[in-house]
Amino acid sequence: MSKTSISNLVSRLSLLIILSFFFTTVRADNAPDKELVSQGEVLFKENCKSCHAVHSIEVGPALKDVSKRRDAKWLAAWIRNSSLVIASGDKYAVDLYNKFNKAQMTPFPTFKDQEITAVLAYIDAESLKTPGDKPPVDDKNPPKEEVKDDTTSTIILILVVVVLILVLTTLIVFLSVIKRFLKDKEATLSESDKELVNQKLDLVVVVKSKMFITIVTLLFVAIAVRACWLGALSIGVEQNYEPVQPIPFSHKLHAGDMKINCNYCHTGTYKSKQDNIPSVNICMNCHTHVKEGPKYGKEGIAQVVKAYETGAPIKWVRVHNLPDLAYFNHSQHTTVAGLECQKCHGPIEEMEVVRQHSPLTMGWCINCHRETAVNSKDNAYYDKLLKLHADSKKKGDMTAEEIGATDCSKCHY
Numbered sequence: 001m002s003k004t005s006i007s008n009l010v011s012r013l014s015l016l017i018i019l020s021f022f023f024t025t026v027r028a029d030n031a032p033d034k035e036l037v038s039q040g041e042v043l044f045k046e047n048c049k050s051c052h053a054v055h056s057i058e059v060g061p062a063l064k065d066v067s068k069r070r071d072a073k074w075l076a077a078w079i080r081n082s083s084l085v086i087a088s089g090d091k092y093a094v095d096l097y098n099k100f101n102k103a104q105m106t107p108f109p110t111f112k113d114q115e116i117t118a119v120l121a122y123i124d125a126e127s128l129k130t131p132g133d134k135p136p137v138d139d140k141n142p143p144k145e146e147v148k149d150d151t152t153s154t155i156i157l158i159l160v161v162v163v164l165i166l167v168l169t170t171l172i173v174f175l176s177v178i179k180r181f182l183k184d185k186e187a188t189l190s191e192s193d194k195e196l197v198n199q200k201l202d203l204v205v206v207v208k209s210k211m212f213i214t215i216v217t218l219l220f221v222a223i224a225v226r227a228c229w230l231g232a233l234s235i236g237v238e239q240n241y242e243p244v245q246p247i248p249f250s251h252k253l254h255a256g257d258m259k260i261n262c263n264y265c266h267t268g269t270y271k272s273k274q275d276n277i278p279s280v281n282i283c284m285n286c287h288t289h290v291k292e293g294p295k296y297g298k299e300g301i302a303q304v305v306k307a308y309e310t311g312a313p314i315k316w317v318r319v320h321n322l323p324d325l326a327y328f329n330h331s332q333h334t335t336v337a338g339l340e341c342q343k344c345h346g347p348i349e350e351m352e353v354v355r356q357h358s359p360l361t362m363g364w365c366i367n368c369h370r371e372t373a374v375n376s377k378d379n380a381y382y383d384k385l386l387k388l389h390a391d392s393k394k395k396g397d398m399t400a401e402e403i404g405a406t407d408c409s410k411c412h413y
């Protein structure tokens with residue numbers, strides 16, 4: 001190592017900094033016109049959102065990259081009045097119209113050129129984004145949110161390591177330069193300073209030193225304890241469990257987009273201890289008529305029909321499962337306490353595949369019993385207790401805990 005290598009390092013670093021500035025500015029220049037995009041967003045939400053999304057098929061097709069498929073003139077004509085384009089015999093338009101079962105798109109004859117440009121700019125901008133909670137239409141490219149988060153943190157980690165290595169090399173370079181400089185002047189130094197200058201970094205001595213051994217041992221113990229702790233905490237906890245189901249039944253499509261009530265299918269939720277998975281007969285109420293889905297075409301529903309015709313029950317994989325030692329009653333929570341399904345199951349109506357949203361641990365049950373007031377509305381059963389509660393000078397509402405919902409025996413037989 002020499003002075004030249006230091007200057008080398010410095011010049012490289014500055015080059016790096018200049019380059020990164022350059023790249024950020026270039027990116028900023030390429031960014032679409034923000035004002036136009038936000039005007040387009042408003043227009044889109046008011047006029048198109050009821051039938052379209054950018055990344056998924058709704059009533060109409062996914063609009064991702066539509067301006068790559070069609071030119072501006074075609075798009076303007078289509079948006080102003082799609083039936084005119086279809087009537088003109090345009091093959092693309094006719095095919096699309098047939099593909100969407102001849103659904104009529106609303107005409108927007110009053111849209112100005114500038115407004116159409118704005119809507120398309122918004123669609124273009126959205127097309128660049130990876131879809132958030134809306135999964136892409138293409139089932140070959142499932143959403144990769146978690147993976148993305150992982151890569152971000154890996155990149156940050158790598159950056160940190162690189163910076164640390166840079167700092168370390170700089171330090172070593174400086175050290176050797178200073179040593180060299182002092183060596184030239186050795187004659188003028190005192191005995192102890194001379195010793196310092198001539199000292200060699202001896203790895204063997206370092207490794208054998210007590211300090212080093214203690215630090216390494218402590219580090220090992222800390223890692224082991226942490227691993228055991230995390231392991232113990234997660235025994236039997238299946239939060240985020242998301243098994244693949246035998247038929248691609250989507251809650252997002254049925255409960256979200258079509259807004260079918262939960263208890264149309266889960267008939268037990270409000271009435272009994274156990275909730276239930278619907279039998280195929282309930283599916284057939286609709287699927288005797290509806291034979292084609294947006295994502296899997298005829299294939300998905302054909303599986304439902306086959307199960308119905310052969311009489312073989314569909315082997316749904318159970319997602320939520322408490323151990324036998326715990327007693328849980330649905331109707332107590334839905335009908336009596338008036339809790340929404342989403343409070344415990346999360347946004348089911350947005351899930352393509354059901355995922356266990358809550359940890360389902362004892363701590364989770366008990367925390368909620370401490371925080372949640374009982375539902376005393378229209379429930380004469382609680383009148384007396386409520387009066388007692390009010391008289392007892394306890395602050396706030398009467399929680400589930402106060403009616404005994406944290407007694408061991410309530411949940412354990």
Ligand code: HEC
Pocket residue numbers: 043044047048049050051052059060061062063066069070075078079082096097098100101102103104105106108119
């Ligand atoms: C009432 C529902 C509905 C509304 C509202 C609607 N569309 Fe459509 N759109 C459709 C349907 C359905 C199709 C598929 C073709 C067909 O069946 O006519 C479609 C097709 C399209 C296409 C062609 C897509 C492709 O893949 O080539 C574009 C572009 C489009 N719509 C843009 C818009 C814009 C922009 C708006 C809002 C200003 C809008 N649509 C509002 C239902 C709608």
Ligand code: HEC
Pocket residue numbers: 245249251254255260261262263264265266277278316317318319320321341342345348349353354
């Ligand atoms: C059209 C019928 C239908 C509707 C409507 C429906 N579900 Fe389901 N649900 C099913 C089927 C079928 C399964 C089993 C397959 C699966 O897990 O996706 C299921 C599974 C579930 C599960 C997981 C059960 C387990 O295995 O632990 C939960 C929780 C659930 N639904 C909650 C809801 C909620 C909340 C709603 C209303 C927002 C709802 N469902 C609406 C049919 C339906």
Ligand code: HEC
Pocket residue numbers: 247248249250253254260265278279280282283284285286287290292293294295296297300301304
């Ligand atoms: C109230 C009516 C109704 C009920 C009940 C119903 N479905 Fe559906 N389902 C539909 C409709 C409508 C579609 C097509 C939606 C579309 O094309 O946008 C569909 C689509 C589907 C698809 C195809 C999805 C795709 O993306 O291709 C599957 C699979 C499916 N349903 C399974 C089931 C199962 C299993 C049940 C019973 C647990 C069930 N459905 C109950 C109305 C219903």
Ligand code: HEC
Pocket residue numbers: 262263266269270273274275276277320321322323328330333334339340341342343344345360
């Ligand atoms: C207080 C929390 C809570 C609420 C509110 C709740 N659930 Fe559940 N749900 C659970 C728990 C816990 C389980 C697991 C039960 C078991 O394993 O015995 C479960 C299981 C299920 C199952 C799987 C079938 C079964 O019995 O194991 C379905 C389906 C279901 N819930 C649907 C619903 C629907 C629909 C609603 C709304 C009407 C709802 N749940 C409201 C906590 C809740």
Ligand code: HEC
Pocket residue numbers: 322326327328329332333336337339343344360361364365366368369372373374375400403404405410411
């Ligand atoms: C979102 C909040 C919430 C969660 C989570 C929850 N509970 Fe509850 N639970 C309540 C409320 C509120 C009541 C009071 C219902 C009433 O008014 O009787 C209750 C009542 C009960 C009762 C009846 C208590 C009594 O004195 O009669 C039992 C048993 C119970 N819960 C078991 C469970 C179990 C087991 C779990 C976890 C798997 C759980 N709960 C999770 C809110 C919750």
Ligand code: HEC
Pocket residue numbers: 236237322323325326360361362365366369405406407408409410411412
């Ligand atoms: C609100 C309901 C509720 C109450 C009250 C409750 N438990 Fe639990 N308990 C559960 C649930 C649910 C599980 C299963 C949780 C799991 O698998 O992580 C459980 C699990 C356990 C387990 C087994 C632990 C394991 O890891 O397998 C023991 C032991 C236990 N509870 C003891 C108690 C005792 C003692 C009390 C009274 C101080 C009590 N519980 C009160 C709901 C409750």
